[in-house]
Structure formats: structure tokens, C-alpha cells
Amino acid sequence: MKATDRIPHWADVTLVPLVSVALAFAISAILIWAIGENPWEAVKLMVEGSFGSSYGWGYTLFYATNFMFTGLAVSVAFQARLFNIGGEGQALLGGLGVALVCLYIPWPHWTLALIGAMVGGAVFGALWALIPGWLQAKRGSHIVITTIMFNFIAASLLGYMLVNVLRPQGTQDPSSPRFPPETALPSLHDILALVGIPFSRVPPVNISLLIAVAMCFAVWYLLWRTRLGYQIRAFGESEPAAEYAGISPARITIYTMLISGALAGLMAVNSVLGEQQRLVLNAVEGAGFIGIAVALMGRNHPFGVFLAAMLFGFLYQGGAELALWTGIPRELIVVIQALVILFTGALDNMVRIPIARLFAQARARGR
Amino acid sequence: MTTTDISPRTQTSDYAIELRGISKAFGPVQANKDISIKVRRGTIHGIVGENGAGKSTLMSILYGFYRADAGDILINGQATEIPDSQSAIRAGIGMVFQHFKLVENFSVLENVILGAEAGGLLRPSLSRARGLLKDLAREFELNVDPDARIEDLSVGHQQRVEILKALYREADILILDEPTGVLTPSEADHLFRILRGLKEQGKTIVLITHKLREIMDVTDDVSVMRRGEMVATRPTAQTSPTELAELMVGRKVLLRVEKPPARPGKTVLQVDNLRVVDSQGVERLRGISLNVRAGEILGIAGVAGNGQSELLEVLAGLREAEGQAQLRGEDLPLAGPGAGAISRRRQGVAHVPEDRHRRGLVLRFMAWENMALGYHHDPAYNSGPLRMNNAAIIHDTEAKMQHFDVRPPDPMLQAEGFSGGNQQKLVLAREMERNPEILLVGQPTRGVDIGAIEFIHQQLIRLRDQGSAILLVSVELDEILALSDRIAVMFDGRIMGERQPDQTNIQELGLLMAGMT
Incomplete structure (x- = not known):
């Protein structure tokens, strides 16, 4: 019996990630101190910058919304033991879907535009994930390889579409025209104003945040309350057992990738429709990859993803503040984020095994 | 290899193996609890017990895969430290695992010398092994084609290669872990003939199995383990399958279920x-x-x-x-x-x-x-x-x-x-x-x-x-x-x-x- 098996569930989902994050922050603090800055001041700046004002909160929540969508996309796939690295490409294609829906269909009101954009983003993202999913299910092409390659293809395809199809005549900027004003989504400022809570109107956080939170719940419901979710999890835990139960590996692979791609594609509703109001070349900005870290840290559980997305939203916004107000270079912020990923994802057992040992000792003493 | 380590297996004790108070825990699980056992030289000693009784852990300690938390190992009466399997081999212990550890696309000879080559060149070792294999085949019915590839051999023959590997390393004590699980009854009988022959040559054999019939057939002594403890050691002639089953489970068991005659339908x-x-x-x-x-x-x-x-x-x-x-x-x-x-x-x-x-x-x-x-x-x-x-x-x-x-x-x-x-x-x-x-x-x-x-x-x-x-x-x-x-x-x-x-x-x-x- 492995010592790692003997860790209580609550400690596994709270203590292990918290200790990992604490370690990552500790090393980051040493790094900041080593380049001659004050770590304590840096922490204060990051926390104030991201949670100290409704302006900061707005940006933190905006980033977190992106990460929730991509984190959920990776989590759903990973429940079926499919490592979908293609969230980036699927979100890019989702952006294309959102843009086409918003530009070519005249929407009378933002509510309808939102539904249309969600369908467009989800369908394009899902179809982009369907191809690697189909290749894995029917041809055995490894999904890690194909989804990575499809990120590059997505970027090239988007570039082609923007330069040759969507770019308005006479501009040099490879981006789509602005979406019609009827499609503009209400920001958090507008929503909170309805109930009389003042909130900064500057940050791009918008109604997509609520959709992302709803998606966390929906994914939880899918995985633990529906038959499809049961089949996805059974397939992910043991392919031979799933086969034995009559669950078709090919079908589950394809369904899972469709759902995963759709969730990644939905991210574009927040970034393309909610923030930019047009499609630009770099609409995803690496959020597809951050989604992997978010899913790892959130233990592929939707509620974990929600919390991890908030943490990475904080790191993004706090990091931007640091770069703005201190001599800490932008690169170091990336290093801090990387340390968090390293400790929560890759070095998981470094924390888990000592904690398991502590629990074993405590149990032995209690006897 | 220093000669002082291997050759003087001086006959200072009647017991080839003596374990005193061996304990081993994995986290909160106590796999072996204060185990003491004596295995007489030149006998076949059976160890029975249910799955999870701790048999494999005990043998892994003896073969240097695990270190005991407490206790002493005496080989031929001498306290011996076995931190790894190399030391076990030097102490004269050979092990035949349930799942063979053979290189499938190597020949029998190559597998036998693997890890025990005499030097940088293979030829001297190979010819020495070839000679030895010929002797062993004659003596113990251990005949295997030395040039056959492992993947072409039957399971029974592969097992013989494992035994040959141990003998090539001059093992005096041979531990076999569930050796008959993959054999036909006639292959199993052949194996037992080999084991009896080895015993007559003075080798000591430890046989781990859950098949009581085999214990009764070939062993001289039998020890029973239950939940990490050694509950009894008996001369085989003075025990019965029923008694052994009871010792293993800790209560009376029916070895054969009551079965009314079938009334087959459509x-x-x-x-x-x-x-x-x-x-x-x-x-x-x-x-x-x-x-x-x-x-x-x-x-x-x-x-x-x-x-x-x-x-x-x-x-x-x-x-x-x-x-x-x-x-x-x-x-x-x-x-x-x-x-x-x-x-x-x-x-x-x-x-x-x-x-x-x-x-x-x-x-x-x-x-x-x-x-x-x-x-x-x-x-x-x-x-x-x-x-x-x-x-x-x-x-x-x-x-x-x-x-x-x-x-x-x-x-x-x-x-x-x-x-x-x-x-x-x-x-x-x-x-x-x-x-x-x-x-x-x-x-x-x-x-x-x-x-x-x-x-x-x-x-x-x-x-x-x-x-x-x-x-x-x-x-x-x-x-x-x-x-x-x-x-x-x-x-x-x-x-x-x-x-x-x-x-x-x-x-x-x-x-x-x-x-x-």
C-alpha cells in the first residue's frame, strides 16, 4: 500500500494545493529579494492591485473568467484521461465563431447576441476539438500531439481569416471590424448598478463571468449526476473496465472532446465579445495554456477550477500591477506564475508525500 | 566480488535461514509483525498464508528488496545484513519470482549470465554457463536448450531458466514464490522432481504457495502466516490440509462445498x-x-x-x-x-x-x-x-x-x-x-x-x-x-x-x- 493513499480527502483537496502555493510564493519572495526589491511590498502591491479596489477586482475577475472556461475544458477532457493541450487553438476558433456570428447576423438585442455568440463560440471550439478527438478515437493518433499541432493550425487559420477575409478594406491592422453596438454585453458595472452597488466601469469584466460560474456548476452536474458523465469518468479511470461495461471508448473520446472544445470556445464570448468587441490576432493570450495549470491545480474538479482560476486571475492582475509600479521586470512575474504551476502541478508529490507521512504519524500516535 | 563473502559458507548451524523478530510496516500497515522462523538446511520448507498475510514481504526482506524495521537475519548461523539483492546473492540466496524476470529476446545462456558476467567479454562466461547447464540438465532434469530464445520457450521451461540463473550464481537457498500458478499439473510434478533433486544435493528450498496439496506433497516443514504474523510451524508429516486451512484463516473452513447433484434443464x-x-x-x-x-x-x-x-x-x-x-x-x-x-x-x-x-x-x-x-x-x-x-x-x-x-x-x-x-x-x-x-x-x-x-x-x-x-x-x-x-x-x-x-x-x-x- 502506498503512503499517498492514506491521506484524508479534505487534506488532499485543500492542504496539498495550499502548501504548494505557499512554497511557490516563498521561492518567489526569495527571488524578489535577490534582485533587490522588497518581497513584502511586492505582495502588498499585488494584493492591493487585484483586490484593493473594484477596478482591481474587475480585472482579476475578467482574467479568472477566461481561466474558468479553459480550465474547465482541460478538466472535462482529463476526467476521460484525455490530455487536451489544444485549449488555445479551440479558444481561437471559438473567437472566429463569435466574430462571424456577431458580424454577419444582425442582432436586435444583446441577450440574443449573447446566445448566438455562445453557440458560435462553442460550436467552432467543439469542431476544432472534434478533429483530434476523431483521430484519436478512430486512428489512434495521440491527442497530445494532434491538439498541440492544431494550436498552430488554428493560429495560422485565424491569421489568414483576419488578413484576407475579415479585415475591413483600407486598414493595415489584422483584425475584424468592430461588432455592432447592439451586441455589446453588459459589464459588471452595469449589472451591479441594477442592485445599487457601485463598481468601476473601466475593467472589461462582464456578464460572461456569470456564465463561467454557471458552467462550473454545469460541468459538475454533467460529471457526477448524468449518465454521460459517469461514462466519461469510468472511461478515464479504466479503459478496460469501461469496455467491460459496454462503454464505447471511441464514442466517449469524441463526446468528451466536443464538450471540452466547446468550453474552450466559450472563452471567446468573454474576451472577443465581452472585452475587445472585435476579433484580433492574439485574442486568447495564452489563456488556453493557463487552463492546463488551472485544471491541474483544481484537481480537475469544477469547484477546484473555480478557485484556481481566481488565483491565476489574481496572479495576472497582481503581476501587471507589479510590472507597472516596481522595478520588478515583467519576466519575473511570469517566473512567479511558472513557480505556482511547477509546485501545484509537476511537484505535487513533493508536498503530498510528506503530508501523507505526517498523517500516518498522527494516526499511529492516536492509536 | 571478494572471496571471503561467498565461499566460506561454513556449516556452523543446522539452520540455513533463521529469522528473529522481523517486523516491517508500510505506513500504518504492519506487513510483518515480529516474525521468527527457522529453516533447516537441506529441506523443503513451505510457507502458506492468504493473500496479504505478509509472505511476499518477508521474502522480499530476505532478498534485500525491503529492509526490515526490526529483527535479525541469520544465514547459516551467521548474522547477515541484506541491504540489496546483490548481498542476498552473495549470501547464497536465489529467488524465483512469480512473474519471471527474463529478457524475452535473449537466449537462455545470455539470460543465465546476465548480471553475472565474468568480465567485459562474454565468451568465457557463456562457455562456462554452457558447461554448467549441461551438468545441471543431467543431474536434475533441468534440461533447456541453451541457445533457445526465451520468447520461444514454454512457461515451464522459462521457470527452469530462472532456477538455472539462481544455481549459476551458486545459490544454496532457493526461494520460489507461487511457482506452480502458471504450470500444468505435469509441469508442476516435473518442477517438484527438480526441487527434490536439489534438496538431495543439500540445497535448501523455501516454497511459497497457497495450494495446500503442494505443501503436503513436497515439503518437509510448513509455516503458516496470518495477518503479518507467523502463527505456526509444523513438520508436514504431522499436519493436515484441514489444520493448515484453519491456521491460515483463523477459524474452521470447509475445503469443499456441499453440492447437491445438478438438475440440468434446457x-x-x-x-x-x-x-x-x-x-x-x-x-x-x-x-x-x-x-x-x-x-x-x-x-x-x-x-x-x-x-x-x-x-x-x-x-x-x-x-x-x-x-x-x-x-x-x-x-x-x-x-x-x-x-x-x-x-x-x-x-x-x-x-x-x-x-x-x-x-x-x-x-x-x-x-x-x-x-x-x-x-x-x-x-x-x-x-x-x-x-x-x-x-x-x-x-x-x-x-x-x-x-x-x-x-x-x-x-x-x-x-x-x-x-x-x-x-x-x-x-x-x-x-x-x-x-x-x-x-x-x-x-x-x-x-x-x-x-x-x-x-x-x-x-x-x-x-x-x-x-x-x-x-x-x-x-x-x-x-x-x-x-x-x-x-x-x-x-x-x-x-x-x-x-x-x-x-x-x-x-x-x-x-x-x-x-x-
Whole structure:
């Protein structure tokens, strides 16, 4: 019996990630101190910058919304033991879907535009994930390889579409025209104003945040309350057992990738429709990859993803503040984020095994 | 290698191995508790115990895979530290593992010298090994073609290579871990002749097994382990299988279940000329025909790997095949739509797979989630087209766990948290409580403790007497003989013959299992 098996569930989902994050922050603090800055001041700046004002909160929540969508996309796939690295490409294609829906269909009101954009983003993202999913299910092409390659293809395809199809005549900027004003989504400022809570109107956080939170719940419901979710999890835990139960590996692979791609594609509703109001070349900005870290840290559980997305939203916004107000270079912020990923994802057992040992000792003493 | 380490195995004690107070814990689990044992030189010493009793841990300590938390190891009367397997070899200990550690695409000779080469050049070692192999073949019936590749050898021959490897390293003490699990009865007899020959040469042999018959046949002394403790050591001549079984379990057990005569009804399953070619183009089933009637148990005997697994998979809808099959007179598709596991279950075919860890259970699923495995389409387990009725499944699981005496009766416990016997009871509860037309059951008691074996056998006979047909595949001949109403023997993808259990014996079945008619 492995010592790692003997860790209580609550400690596994709270203590292990918290200790990992604490370690990552500790090393980051040493790094900041080593380049001659004050770590304590840096922490204060990051926390104030991201949670100290409704302006900061707005940006933190905006980033977190992106990460929730991509984190959920990776989590759903990973429940079926499919490592979908293609969230980036699927979100890019989702952006294309959102843009086409918003530009070519005249929407009378933002509510309808939102539904249309969600369908467009989800369908394009899902179809982009369907191809690697189909290749894995029917041809055995490894999904890690194909989804990575499809990120590059997505970027090239988007570039082609923007330069040759969507770019308005006479501009040099490879981006789509602005979406019609009827499609503009209400920001958090507008929503909170309805109930009389003042909130900064500057940050791009918008109604997509609520959709992302709803998606966390929906994914939880899918995985633990529906038959499809049961089949996805059974397939992910043991392919031979799933086969034995009559669950078709090919079908589950394809369904899972469709759902995963759709969730990644939905991210574009927040970034393309909610923030930019047009499609630009770099609409995803690496959020597809951050989604992997978010899913790892959130233990592929939707509620974990929600919390991890908030943490990475904080790191993004706090990091931007640091770069703005201190001599800490932008690169170091990336290093801090990387340390968090390293400790929560890759070095998981470094924390888990000592904690398991502590629990074993405590149990032995209690006897 | 320094000579002082190996050669002076001075005969200062009557005991080849003496363990004093060995303890070993893995986290909170105490695998070995204060174990003391003496193994007389020049004897065959059996160690029996249920799965998880700590036999393998103890032998791993002796072979340097684990270090004991406490206790002393004396080899030939001298206190010996065994921090790794190299030290064990230097102390004269050789080990034959249950799962062989051979390089498949190397020749026998190359495998024998692997890790014990005399220098940078292979030729001197190879010729020395060739000479030694010739001597050993003559002396102990240990004949293996030195130039054959391992992958071309039968399992019995591969095992001989493992023994040769140990002897080449001048082992005086040979430990064999469940050596007969993969052998036919005649191969097993051959192995025991080899072991007796080695014993006569003064070697000491430790035999780990769960088969009491082998213990009675070949050992001089036997030690029994239970829950990490050494509960008894007896001269074999002064004990009996019944006493040993009781010592292993800690209570009285029935070694053979009460079985009223079968009252077979109509034919439930009829199979004709079943053929399976696997993905490598090897023919796994070469024209299997059989029938199973309601209220009877057809036992399929055979050495593992002779097509029994494929037969089960075909009938359970996990593998496509050519041929005809009928269930209660209706055609059972063997390929294409309608040949899948879900359709089979709908038609009343239940399946207890051979490997419950790989197929029968999702180990990280809770017990109730496992209860729905394969039956997740059951309307009683669902509410609406998408939603599963978790509460109903949990409720059903509680009832089934109680009925099958699964311990602990906690539907929220993950499957991996149950003991082997209780895991198997979970699978059996799932498959048997639906009163199937036919139950396909593979190795129902593999890795299951004796107490649970008794219960499982009773349940199978109960299902039979309720009118289900049962197709039983097992590599344990004792189990086949105890349960079957008819016995079919498989060899190389064919059925070699059918026998009545009361009109045959192990020798005859053994010959059939080896392909001789």
C-alpha cells in the first residue's frame, strides 16, 4: 500500500494545493529579494492591485473568467484521461465563431447576441476539438500531439481569416471590424448598478463571468449526476473496465472532446465579445495554456477550477500591477506564475508525500 | 566480488535461514509483525498464508528488496545484513519470482549470465554457463536448450531458466514464490522432481504457495502466516490440509462445498465452431463448440493462455468472433451491431471477468458507482434521459452488499479500499443478483482468501440451483473439480475433451491440459 493513499480527502483537496502555493510564493519572495526589491511590498502591491479596489477586482475577475472556461475544458477532457493541450487553438476558433456570428447576423438585442455568440463560440471550439478527438478515437493518433499541432493550425487559420477575409478594406491592422453596438454585453458595472452597488466601469469584466460560474456548476452536474458523465469518468479511470461495461471508448473520446472544445470556445464570448468587441490576432493570450495549470491545480474538479482560476486571475492582475509600479521586470512575474504551476502541478508529490507521512504519524500516535 | 563473502559458507548451524523478530510496516500497515522462523538446511520448507498475510514481504526482506524495521537475519548461523539483492546473492540466496524476470529476446545462456558476467567479454562466461547447464540438465532434469530464445520457450521451461540463473550464481537457498500458478499439473510434478533433486544435493528450498496439496506433497516443514504474523510451524508429516486451512484463516473452513447433484434443464447457451484471430494474426480460438444448460455448471479447465480468456470475452461481447451462437434458441450475434457488452447484458448474459482490478471494477470508483458498471442504462438506475438516480443506486448497493456480506458494508468506500475477497464479492453481487440466464465467470477466487472462497463457491451453487447456467473458467483444477457438473479442457484454442468430474482425476485432466489425448 502506498503512503499517498492514506491521506484524508479534505487534506488532499485543500492542504496539498495550499502548501504548494505557499512554497511557490516563498521561492518567489526569495527571488524578489535577490534582485533587490522588497518581497513584502511586492505582495502588498499585488494584493492591493487585484483586490484593493473594484477596478482591481474587475480585472482579476475578467482574467479568472477566461481561466474558468479553459480550465474547465482541460478538466472535462482529463476526467476521460484525455490530455487536451489544444485549449488555445479551440479558444481561437471559438473567437472566429463569435466574430462571424456577431458580424454577419444582425442582432436586435444583446441577450440574443449573447446566445448566438455562445453557440458560435462553442460550436467552432467543439469542431476544432472534434478533429483530434476523431483521430484519436478512430486512428489512434495521440491527442497530445494532434491538439498541440492544431494550436498552430488554428493560429495560422485565424491569421489568414483576419488578413484576407475579415479585415475591413483600407486598414493595415489584422483584425475584424468592430461588432455592432447592439451586441455589446453588459459589464459588471452595469449589472451591479441594477442592485445599487457601485463598481468601476473601466475593467472589461462582464456578464460572461456569470456564465463561467454557471458552467462550473454545469460541468459538475454533467460529471457526477448524468449518465454521460459517469461514462466519461469510468472511461478515464479504466479503459478496460469501461469496455467491460459496454462503454464505447471511441464514442466517449469524441463526446468528451466536443464538450471540452466547446468550453474552450466559450472563452471567446468573454474576451472577443465581452472585452475587445472585435476579433484580433492574439485574442486568447495564452489563456488556453493557463487552463492546463488551472485544471491541474483544481484537481480537475469544477469547484477546484473555480478557485484556481481566481488565483491565476489574481496572479495576472497582481503581476501587471507589479510590472507597472516596481522595478520588478515583467519576466519575473511570469517566473512567479511558472513557480505556482511547477509546485501545484509537476511537484505535487513533493508536498503530498510528506503530508501523507505526517498523517500516518498522527494516526499511529492516536492509536 | 571478494572471496571471503561467498565461499566460506561454513556449516556452523543446522539452520540455513533463521529469522528473529522481523517486523516491517508500510505506513500504518504492519506487513510483518515480529516474525521468527527457522529453516533447516537441506529441506523443503513451505510457507502458506492468504493473500496479504505478509509472505511476499518477508521474502522480499530476505532478498534485500525491503529492509526490515526490526529483527535479525541469520544465514547459516551467521548474522547477515541484506541491504540489496546483490548481498542476498552473495549470501547464497536465489529467488524465483512469480512473474519471471527474463529478457524475452535473449537466449537462455545470455539470460543465465546476465548480471553475472565474468568480465567485459562474454565468451568465457557463456562457455562456462554452457558447461554448467549441461551438468545441471543431467543431474536434475533441468534440461533447456541453451541457445533457445526465451520468447520461444514454454512457461515451464522459462521457470527452469530462472532456477538455472539462481544455481549459476551458486545459490544454496532457493526461494520460489507461487511457482506452480502458471504450470500444468505435469509441469508442476516435473518442477517438484527438480526441487527434490536439489534438496538431495543439500540445497535448501523455501516454497511459497497457497495450494495446500503442494505443501503436503513436497515439503518437509510448513509455516503458516496470518495477518503479518507467523502463527505456526509444523513438520508436514504431522499436519493436515484441514489444520493448515484453519491456521491460515483463523477459524474452521470447509475445503469443499456441499453440492447437491445438478438438475440440468434446457440448453441456455449453444456455441458452434467459434473462431478468433487476434490482432497479431494468431488464431486464439480454433473452432470451439460447447453448450451449457440451465441449472448446471460447465467448468473450463486449462493452463492460462490457451484461449479461455478469449472465449469469455467473445461470449461477454468484448471481442468479435466467427461462428454461431445461440442463447435460449435465439441467435446471438458474434460480430457487428448487437454483439456488444450492453446487448449481452440485456439478453441476460452476466460476466464476472477474470481480472477484477482491470475490468471488473473501477478501483477509484466508490462501491455504488461500481454497482452501476455495465448496468448504467438500467431504468431503475436512471431518472430521465440524462440524469442518473444516484440515490437509487446507493440504496440498491446497500442491499446487495448486505446480501453478499461485503465488508465493510459502506457503499461510499472506494473499491480499492476493500480486500480482494470483498472486491470479488462486489463484482459477484452486481452480476449474480440480476438472476442472469447465464453467468460467465472467470477465476472467481483468484487472490481471494479461503474464507471468501467458501462463500463464493456456495453462491455459485445457489445460483445454479435457481436455474441459471454457469460457465466457469478457472486455472485452479481443485476449483473446477469442486464446482463443475461437466468439465471441458481447453488447450491451444481447442476443447480437448469433456469429462464428468466424478469419472476423472487430476492426472487425466492434466494430460488433456497439456494437449495429449
